[in-house]
Amino acid sequence: MLVVVGLVGYLTGRRFPHPGAWIGRRREALVRVAGPWRRWSRPLLVAGAVIATAPVWPMVQPGDPIADEMLEPAEVAVLVPVVLTFPVAWALLGRSRPHAWRIGAGLVAWVAAWAVWTVVFGSWSTPPNIDDGLRWHLIGAAAIVAAGAWGRQPLTRRWLAGTVIGAIGVAVVFAIPVAGGPPMPARDAIPLPATATVIHEETGCGWNSCYRRLTVTGIDEAGMHELARRSGCRRIGWLNPYELCLDLRRNEPASTVGVQVTYYNGRDRVVFMGPASIGPHDRLDQWDPRGR
Incomplete structure (x- = not known):
């Protein structure tokens, strides 16, 4: 086909059209059209x-x-x-x-x-x-x-x-935090008053939380008031669903105070119930920071 076109061009005295020139002209036209958009x-x-x-x-x-x-x-x-x-x-x-x-x-x-x-x-x-x-x-x-x-x-x-x-x-x-399962709260996650003495301690984890429970003696009214001011839950990081929660319980007959610190996933609302499943807060009973 190219030979035929070239032969016709030769016989008519015209040059064979160069494809590169045609492509160059079309490209320049596109550049002029697209110029204002750049x-x-x-x-x-x-x-x-x-x-x-x-x-x-x-x-x-x-x-x-x-x-x-x-x-x-x-x-x-x-x-x-x-x-x-x-x-x-x-x-x-x-x-x-x-x-x-x-x-x-x-x-x-x-x-x-x-x-x-x-x-x-x-x-x-x-x-x-x-x-x-x-x-x-x-x-x-x-x-x-x-x-x-x-x-x-x-x-x-x-x-x-x-x-x-x-x-x-x-x-x-x-x-960005690396958030896996709920971490175990450190013993000093919530500072205790200087006069407090820990007489019993236990730890455990549920479905979406881990807790550290302390039985403390030697806390006066001022120390109790300071702990009560810190009670509740607060976020601990950006893009981290776990909250640090503090709950208190006064044991009047024994003159002790129960302190529980919990890392709790407040955004995990899914609980899979079944014969072999673990509840969201096993062993927490009334200590659930959100009352679930």
């Missing part, structure tokens, strides 16, 4: 990453199978900016890089994968895996950005800003 490439990347997090938004999250495993609005307000760290970093680092839009599209897809995984497979049960999913997502996003930004680059303000934001994302990877 200035919007960075905000479009960030906007696409924001939209990709939609599955975890409170108004979008499904309530099934367990509504209590949904992310709370405050958690979404923290997690979404963290997940957007590397798309924002690449928007600053990758403007002049080859194939920048492909890497940006890959980051958006990676964010969408995290959001879908969190909604479908993420769980606050014991042990939780929400923190593991976020950690591996950030590691993968850091690898994508590092691979795209590899090589020499002039030190511009945009490049420095992207590097700082990427470094923040890497630091977050190490800040």
